[in-house]
Structure formats: C-alpha cells, structure tokens
Amino acid sequence: MMIRLKYSAFYKKILLLALVIPGAGMSAKAQDIMGNIERFASAFTPERAYIHYDKSSYSPGETIWFKAYLMAExxxxxxxxxxxxxxxxDKGKILQHTIGPLVNGMTNGQFELPASYTGKSITVKAYTSWMLNFDSSFLYTKKIPVVTDAPPSGKTGADLKPTLTFFPEGGDAIAGLANKIAFKAVNAFGDPVKLSGVIVDGAGKFVDxxxxxxxxxxxxxxxPKANTTYTAKWKDEKKTEYTTPLPAIRPEGISLKVALAQGKRNFEVQASPGVAAGTDSIHIIGTMYQHPVFSISRSLKATAVSGSIPLESLPYGILTITVFDKNWKPLAERITYVDNNRAYSWPAAMEVEHWGLSHRGxxxxxxxxxxxxxxxxxxAVxxxxxxxxxxxxxxSGLMLTGELKGKVYNPAYYFKDSSLTTQQKLDLVMLTNGWRRFNWSKLLSGELPAIRYPRDSAYITVSGKLAGIMxxxxxxxxxxxxxxxxxxxEGKMLMMPITKDGRFNDPTAVFFDTARVAYKIQDKTxxxxxxxxxxxxxxxxxxGxxxxxPFKADTAGSAYHLKLAAAANAIAEKNKYKELEAVTVAAKTKTPVQVLDEKYSSGLFKGDMNSIQMDVLNDPFAKSAMDVFTYLQGKVAGLQISGSGSNASLNWRGGAPQIYIDEMPADVSFASSINVNDIAYIKAFRPPFMGGTNGANGAIAIYTRRGDDVKPEPGKGLSASRIxxxxxxxxxxxxKYYSQFVxxxxxxxxRTTIYWNPNVVVDPKKNQVLISFYNNDVSDAFRVVIxxxxxxxxxxxxxENME
Incomplete structure (x- = not known):
C-alpha cells in the first residue's frame, strides 16, 4: 500500500513538467485528452519480465534453474x-508449461531438459495472464542454446541474405523538410552487419x-524532393552488392526532430506548407509508461516549433513524444530513452572471504x-x-528491451556507463525499434480495450464451480x-461454502504439484x-x-560443456539402474494401450478397428495440456483442430467427428470441461465410424479414469478428481565437502553450475550477505553472476570472475 501511495505521488510530481515548459498552457480539450491517457495508463498498466538463469547454455539431461523478476512501470x-x-x-511443441507463484514480483523454479532432446535450442515464452491482453511482442521470449553432438539439420539461416531497413525520424520522410533517416543492417540471426554504400536519387545521382x-x-x-525515389546501394562484409529502396517520400506532413543534451531533450517540429495551411496549431504530448508527463500546444505561424524537455524529474525508460494537429490527429511520433537509471539501479560489490579454487575447496x-x-x-556460480x-x-531486460519491439543486439552494452556517447548510440536503438502500446484514435475518444484475460490477482488455490444447476x-x-x-x-479436509453463482474457493489452500481430491456436496437439492x-x-x-x-547454435565453451555434461549423465545413469536378475518370459506381455483398451472399451468400440489409440494415463506430457483438444492437436493425422476449450472446432474429412465420453455421445463444450488428468484413454476412429450414429466423419472416444486408475483415498465412496x-x-x-579426500x-x-541460489535475502538492517559453496573436481575458475x-x-x- 505504501508503494502505491508513493507511486501515485510520483506521477503527480512528473505531471508538473507541463507547468515548466514554455507555452504549455492546456485547454479544456487538452485536459480531457490528458485525462483519457491517464485513465488508460492507470487501468492498463503493462507488466514486463526478465529471467535470470543459472547459466547461458545447457546440455540434454541438465536442469535449467531460473529466477523471474517482474515489474510494472x-x-x-x-x-x-x-x-x-x-x-x-525447436519444432514448436510445448515440452512443459510451468506455473509459479509471484511474491513481490518474483518467483523461481526449474525445468528438466529431457536427456533425449536433440534440438539445438529451446525457446522460453513467459508471461502473466495480464500480459496476454497486450501485444505479444512484449511477452518475454528467449532462445537458449542446447549443446549437443548431434549434427545440424536443415538450414540454420546462415545462407540467408542480410537486410537493411530505414526508419525516418518521426515516422515519415517529408518532401522539402530536413529529415534524419536511421538505418539498421542485420543478418538472418538479427546480429549487426557492417556495410558500406551510398544513397542515390531516381536519376542515380549521389546523395549521401x-x-x-x-x-x-x-x-x-x-x-528529399517531391516525386523522387531514393535507393541505397550497399555491400556487406563479404562485398556482396545489394540495393534497398528508401521509404516513399510523403508530399506533405510533419517532421519531428529530437536531439540529446545533458539533462534534457531538445525538440523541433516543422510542417510542410500544405499542413501549415490546414492547421493553425499543433499539440505535443509526452508519455512514459503510458502516463502523460507533459502537454504543449503551439501556434504553427512560425517556421518551426521548438523547445526543451527537462529530464531530472522523470524516471528511467522510454519517453514517447507525439505530435498532433489541431483536431488531435497524430502526425508524428518519436521515442527517446531517459537515462535516469542511476537512482533506480544499485551496483553490488563482491569480496572473496575464503578462496577454494582447488578441487572440492x-x-x-x-x-x-x-x-x-x-x-x-x-x-549463480x-x-x-x-x-x-x-x-x-x-x-537491460527490465529497463530497455522489455519496452521495445524487435531484437536489440547486446542490450547490456547501453548500461555500462551513462556517458553522452553511450546515450547517442542508445538513441540509434530508439530510432530503429518499434514501440506502440496503444491505439491513439481509440484512446483519445476515451474507448478502453476489452480485457480478454483477467489478472491473476489471487494465488492458485483449491477452487471449483458447480455446473448444470440453477x-x-x-x-x-x-x-x-x-x-x-x-x-x-498427510491428507486434509476442506469445507467451503457454495456461492450463488455455484463457485467455491479456499484462499488459504495454495498448493503445488498434483493432488487427488474427493468431494461431497452438502445439499441434497x-x-x-x-x-x-x-x-x-x-x-x-x-x-507463437x-x-x-533462425538461431546460431555455436557457443563458446560448448565442447568442454558437452564433455562434462556427458560425464554427469553417465554417472546419473549408472546410479539409476541396478543389475537385475535374469527373468524367463513365459508369455507375451500386453502393451499398456492393449490393457487400457480391454479395460475401458466395449462393443463396437473395442479392438483396433482402424483407430489411433492414446495412452493418456501414462503420457508424461498430458498434464501440460489444458484441455483434451489441446492434447489431441497434432496427434491424429487428418484431424484439424482450431481454437480451444468450448470454442474448439474439429474437422475430419470435411466434417466434425462425433465425440463420445465413456461411449456416450457428448459435445465439444462438455468434453472441454473434463480435466485431462481425469482421462485415461482416447481412441480416434478414422472415418467412417460404424460404432454409432453420425460417424461419417469419424469419432473421438474419450474414457475417464476409473477402477484401479483412481485411488479411493482419501474418501471412500466419494466422487474423485485430480487437480x-x-x-x-x-x-x-x-x-558440502568437509574433506578434500576423494x-x-x-x-x-x-557440475558445471557450482552454486545456484535464487533466494539470497539481504537483511533490511544490513547491506551485505555471506554465501558459501564448494568447488567440484574439475573447475579451476568461476564466473559469478549476481x-x-x-x-x-x-x-x-x-x-565477476574468480580465477
């Protein structure tokens, strides 16, 4: 609560910028606009995430340890x-969907990379439910290298051509006005390309x-001149020649220039003759984290409108400057980075109290x-x-890239110091990366977007809802x-009231992993x-x-990493299996699917019968599927599934297959409500299916767990489920090695990760903490990341390195 009050006061303070900028007096309309922006910012505060991993690459069979940090503004x-x-x-399949509780914007966990994994990378996509309401470009994504000895398969992108893209400052290049046009050259992996070249006009004349x-x-x-095209003729590092057209020149418009200066940003707005004749004034609004921080209205009688924006009262982050005409139609926009991060980031220090670089030291x-x-x-060590x-x-993750679209190469570089030179290079990033959090036309009219994903404002607890009742x-x-x-x-018993809308919940019953529940409704009606x-x-x-x-799989130290990982896996495999006594096989063992089919199916549903059979009971990936249709995607050739949940749509040979639950006809809505953890077995009958009515397009038979597959505990005779x-x-x-004798x-x-602790807590009464750890048998130097x-x-x- 204290943070919220402080934060509210903070934005009231920076809104006072409007009073210190010359000519910033706001009309009633401008005040309404600022009010709409502030209401939007308060109601739709975006969140951004950064994840710290124990190391930067992994080998199959290793565990990826992580700590997530989330910020709102x-x-x-x-x-x-x-x-x-x-x-x-690297084929787009979700291997696991992990869920963690956030405490003070932080959580931690792990993911075990399968020992059989053969891909060269694994992609991490992370989010809160609230983040899904916004542009997916702002979700956290990262490709992590996987070090294997498997040969590369197919093209890796190395043979693809580099690209050169131009970005006029303010959004458009306007004829007759001086324009700064930034550019960025990257290869197929998004890494920078050094180029050399020239700009020529339509007649081939040198321009720059x-x-x-x-x-x-x-x-x-x-x-630029009106009705003229401009082209870049350039070469990459391999001296390969390319031509790239510049963006089309607009005959009329507004140019917006922003220049960096110590402690401020200078801006200049120029209008082409046609725009100047059509509007007698312009409005300029600045926003940070969507909140308005200044508003300026100026006459366009002069040849240019210019001013300075003081930065000392602003936080760190992206300042967006938008120019509107007199009717509040957006004409130009520019983002610039406010490097006031020294007050918001702390330099930690590390001192070695006891050295142990020797083996097991x-x-x-x-x-x-x-x-x-x-x-x-x-x-992480x-x-x-x-x-x-x-x-x-x-x-770089929470102060920069979490607010930008597109890849930023080596973003940590821009936080090595706060010099003007570094800021000027960071300004190139601002000029060449996209940013757009809201739709101006809807925002200025006061229209707020619909929320598709409610915020998870409470922790996951034992909860539920009664269906099919009034x-x-x-x-x-x-x-x-x-x-x-x-x-x-030990088992526990929860008694929860049922609300008028059929819901029940125990907010204290936060739980991890899976649980078997048995329940009884205390109302005969x-x-x-x-x-x-x-x-x-x-x-x-x-x-997504x-x-x-495209991903570059080569990593420094990969051969050494792979060698140690292989040794660790061999040790784990040796300890996992013990020598078994010889067993004489007297009869052919039935497969798990055959056992399930004999147990669950009957009549015309029984046997192979041109069907695809799925052992959901023993499928380790089944629990990551949120409904039966998510689980079925990609498992049945020819069956097309779009959407999810009750909105799922199935198509098999031109029509929808019939759905059965325990061999009783059912619909998509009912099937989607069944917890996948309660499903033991699925049979997909290829069209046509003669076992029931409407089987021209096949059938999907879903069998829920029963008998020995559902343990009767904790309540005999009660309905049961798994959550x-x-x-x-x-x-x-x-x-912990108390002796170096082996x-x-x-x-x-x-071990390649010598030490990982995601929850090192610093006492609020002190400013330091002591950690200790033991070396392995092979390392003689460490990398410490805090x-x-x-x-x-x-x-x-x-x-810092320890060596």
Whole structure:
C-alpha cells in the first residue's frame, strides 16, 4: 500500500513538467485528452519480465534453474500472483508449461531438459495472464542454446541474405523538410552487419554515404524532393552488392526532430506548407509508461516549433513524444530513452572471504549493497570454461528491451556507463525499434480495450464451480466438503461454502504439484450437479512463432560443456539402474494401450478397428495440456483442430467427428470441461465410424479414469478428481565437502553450475550477505553472476570472475 501511495505521488510530481515548459498552457480539450491517457495508463498498466538463469547454455539431461523478476512501470509487479512459462522445442511443441507463484514480483523454479532432446535450442515464452491482453511482442521470449553432438539439420539461416531497413525520424520522410533517416543492417540471426554504400536519387545521382556508427546502425540526413525515389546501394562484409529502396517520400506532413543534451531533450517540429495551411496549431504530448508527463500546444505561424524537455524529474525508460494537429490527429511520433537509471539501479560489490579454487575447496563470498534495504538476489556460480553470455542482464531486460519491439543486439552494452556517447548510440536503438502500446484514435475518444484475460490477482488455490444447476437452487447453507491428498503428505479436509453463482474457493489452500481430491456436496437439492475444479485456470496459449527465428547454435565453451555434461549423465545413469536378475518370459506381455483398451472399451468400440489409440494415463506430457483438444492437436493425422476449450472446432474429412465420453455421445463444450488428468484413454476412429450414429466423419472416444486408475483415498465412496497447482519447486543440490579426500568409489563431481541460489535475502538492517559453496573436481575458475531487486524496485547486477 505504501508503494502505491508513493507511486501515485510520483506521477503527480512528473505531471508538473507541463507547468515548466514554455507555452504549455492546456485547454479544456487538452485536459480531457490528458485525462483519457491517464485513465488508460492507470487501468492498463503493462507488466514486463526478465529471467535470470543459472547459466547461458545447457546440455540434454541438465536442469535449467531460473529466477523471474517482474515489474510494472518502475516498481515490482505486485498485482499479478501467477507466472507462466512455456518451454518450447525447436519444432514448436510445448515440452512443459510451468506455473509459479509471484511474491513481490518474483518467483523461481526449474525445468528438466529431457536427456533425449536433440534440438539445438529451446525457446522460453513467459508471461502473466495480464500480459496476454497486450501485444505479444512484449511477452518475454528467449532462445537458449542446447549443446549437443548431434549434427545440424536443415538450414540454420546462415545462407540467408542480410537486410537493411530505414526508419525516418518521426515516422515519415517529408518532401522539402530536413529529415534524419536511421538505418539498421542485420543478418538472418538479427546480429549487426557492417556495410558500406551510398544513397542515390531516381536519376542515380549521389546523395549521401552510409556510415556505420554502432552495431550495424547509423543515419543519413536528407532533404528529399517531391516525386523522387531514393535507393541505397550497399555491400556487406563479404562485398556482396545489394540495393534497398528508401521509404516513399510523403508530399506533405510533419517532421519531428529530437536531439540529446545533458539533462534534457531538445525538440523541433516543422510542417510542410500544405499542413501549415490546414492547421493553425499543433499539440505535443509526452508519455512514459503510458502516463502523460507533459502537454504543449503551439501556434504553427512560425517556421518551426521548438523547445526543451527537462529530464531530472522523470524516471528511467522510454519517453514517447507525439505530435498532433489541431483536431488531435497524430502526425508524428518519436521515442527517446531517459537515462535516469542511476537512482533506480544499485551496483553490488563482491569480496572473496575464503578462496577454494582447488578441487572440492570451500568458498565464501560477501555480497554488499550500497544501502541497507530489503532485497532478494539470485546468485549463480559456474565453471568459467563453459562460456558465458553477458549480452543481456536484469538492467537491460527490465529497463530497455522489455519496452521495445524487435531484437536489440547486446542490450547490456547501453548500461555500462551513462556517458553522452553511450546515450547517442542508445538513441540509434530508439530510432530503429518499434514501440506502440496503444491505439491513439481509440484512446483519445476515451474507448478502453476489452480485457480478454483477467489478472491473476489471487494465488492458485483449491477452487471449483458447480455446473448444470440453477442459481435459485443454491441455498445460503450449501457447501462442499473436499478431501485432498498429495504424495508424501498427510491428507486434509476442506469445507467451503457454495456461492450463488455455484463457485467455491479456499484462499488459504495454495498448493503445488498434483493432488487427488474427493468431494461431497452438502445439499441434497444439488445432487447430480457436475463439479469443475480450477475453472479459472489459464489455458495454455498458442506457442507463437518466436521458436522459428533462425538461431546460431555455436557457443563458446560448448565442447568442454558437452564433455562434462556427458560425464554427469553417465554417472546419473549408472546410479539409476541396478543389475537385475535374469527373468524367463513365459508369455507375451500386453502393451499398456492393449490393457487400457480391454479395460475401458466395449462393443463396437473395442479392438483396433482402424483407430489411433492414446495412452493418456501414462503420457508424461498430458498434464501440460489444458484441455483434451489441446492434447489431441497434432496427434491424429487428418484431424484439424482450431481454437480451444468450448470454442474448439474439429474437422475430419470435411466434417466434425462425433465425440463420445465413456461411449456416450457428448459435445465439444462438455468434453472441454473434463480435466485431462481425469482421462485415461482416447481412441480416434478414422472415418467412417460404424460404432454409432453420425460417424461419417469419424469419432473421438474419450474414457475417464476409473477402477484401479483412481485411488479411493482419501474418501471412500466419494466422487474423485485430480487437480494441479503450482509447479513443484525443487532445491538446487549443493554438496558440502568437509574433506578434500576423494574415495576411489566416489563419483566424480563434474557440475558445471557450482552454486545456484535464487533466494539470497539481504537483511533490511544490513547491506551485505555471506554465501558459501564448494568447488567440484574439475573447475579451476568461476564466473559469478549476481542479480536482484529491492522491494521498492531498485535493480541489482554484478558479474565477476574468480580465477
């Protein structure tokens, strides 16, 4: 609550900028516009995420350990309580959908990369349900290298041509006005390309040269002529020649120039003669994190409108400057970065109290912060020889790239210092990357967008909803008893009232992993009603197309990393299996699918009968599917499934197949309501299916668990189901060696991650914390990465080698 009050006061303070900019007096209309923008910003505050991993690349069979940090504007994102991560292979399949609880905008967990994985990368897509309401470009996505000895398959993108793209400052190049036109040259992987070339007009006459300023970016200064085209003729590093047309020249419009100066941004607006004749004034609005921070209205009688924007009262981040005509139609827009991050990021310090670079040696580190404040850190110590990717960190992720569309190459570079030179290079990033959080026409009219995904403002708990009943049949005394049992834990009984809309919930019953529940409704008038558990749980969204981006698989230290990973997997395999006594096979063993078919199917549904059979009961990936149709996608040749849940649409040979639940006809809505964890077996009968009516387009027979597949505990004779909560969070194993003597029988310690702790808590009364860890049997140098966040949103980053 204190943060909210402080934050509200903060924005009231920066709105005072409008009073110190000359000519910034606001009309009633301008005040209405500013009010609409502020209402939008307050109601639709976007969230952004950054994930710190224990290392930068992995080998099949290894565990990816992570800590997630989320921010809303410049404070921790405390409104959302649940964080989702999709782990996607290089073919677009979601391997696992993990769910973590957010506490003060932070959560942690792990993903076990399958030992059989053969891909060269894995894509991480992470989000809150609230983030899904906005442009998918702002969701967190990252491709992580997977180090394997498998040969590359197909094209990797290395043979694709580089691209050169031009970006006129303000949005358009206007005839007769001086324009700055930025450019960016990248290869197929999004990495910068050094180029050389010239700009020529339609007659082939030289206009300007293309000059690289930083990482494939630069700009030209051009006063274009009307009805003239301009072309770039350029060469890449291989001296291959290309031609790229510049954007079309607009005959009329507004040019917006922004220049960097110490502590301020200078701007200049020029209008072409036609625009100047059609509007006698312009409006200029500045926004940060969607909030309005200044408003200016000026006459267009002068040849140019110029001014300065002071920055000292603004936070760090992207300042958007938008120019409107007198009727508030947007004409030009420019983003610029406000580098006031020194007040929002803290430099951590690290001191080695005890060195242990020898094998199994003990190490002690003291991590210090500049001030005493409650903070949570994630600390990773890895073998220095496996390589590291320092191109991004928590500062660049939450202060820059989380607010931009498109890839930024080496974003961490822009936070190495706050010099004017670095800021000028960062301004090239602003000129060559997209940003658009809202639709101006709808926003200015006061129209707010519809919310498709409600915010997860409460944690995942034992909850449910009664279906197939009238609200009038629910009395104030109606309740449900739920008996809950999890593996290796004692069972518990929950008694929850049923509300008028049929819902029940115990906000204290937050749980992890899966649980078996048995339930009994304490109201005879509600007998026969169906109970849907966890009805508001987010369904897994489409994986998107980030996994399709070309990816460079070569990583520094990959050979050494692969060697140690192979040794670790061999040790794990040896310890996993024991030598078994010989067994004489007297009869042919039935497959699990045959066992399920004999147990569940009957009559015309029994046997192979030109069907595709799916053992859902023993499928480890079944629990990641949010409904039966999500699970079926891609598993049945010819069956096309679009949409999900009750909105799913099925098509097989030109029509919809008949759906059966336990061999009884059902519809899509009912089938989608069944928890996949309650399904044991599915048979998809190819068209035509003669076992029932309307089988011309085949049939999908879904069998729910019963008998031995549903344990009667904890309540004999009660209806039962299985529910899934947050993904279980494991603890990173850190061995303690009290002696450096190694027994000949002992397994060799070849860990590449020496230490990982996602929850290093700094005492608010102190400004330092001590951590200790033991070396493995092979490493002689470490890489230490420390990242974190304070409860008021200050970000912490430090990297250092121990060698």
């Amino acid at each position: 410049v404070v921790p994102a405390e409104a959302s309580k649940t964080f989702y991560i999709d782990w996607i292979d 040269s293309l000059r690289n300023i930083h990482d494939g970016m630069g700009y030209i200064l051009l006063t 003990r190490n002690e580190l003291v991590i210090s912060l500049p001030e005493a404040a409650p903070a949570s850190l994630s600390v 890895t073998d220095l020889a496996i390589g590291v990717d320092s191109s991004e960190n928590i500062l 609200p009038s049949s629910i009395s104030p005394a109606s309740s449900i008893i739920v008996m809950m049992k999890q593996k290796d834990t 509600l007998d026969g009603s169906m109970v849907q558990f966890m009805p508001d749980k987010l369904r897994v969204p489409d994986p 197309n980030a996994w399709m981006v 899934e909560g947050y993904t279980a969070i494991k603890e990173f194993y850190t061995p 027994s000949p029988e002992a397994d060799k310690d070849v 990242q974190g966040m304070t409860l008021d949103g200050k970000l912490i980053h430090h990297e």
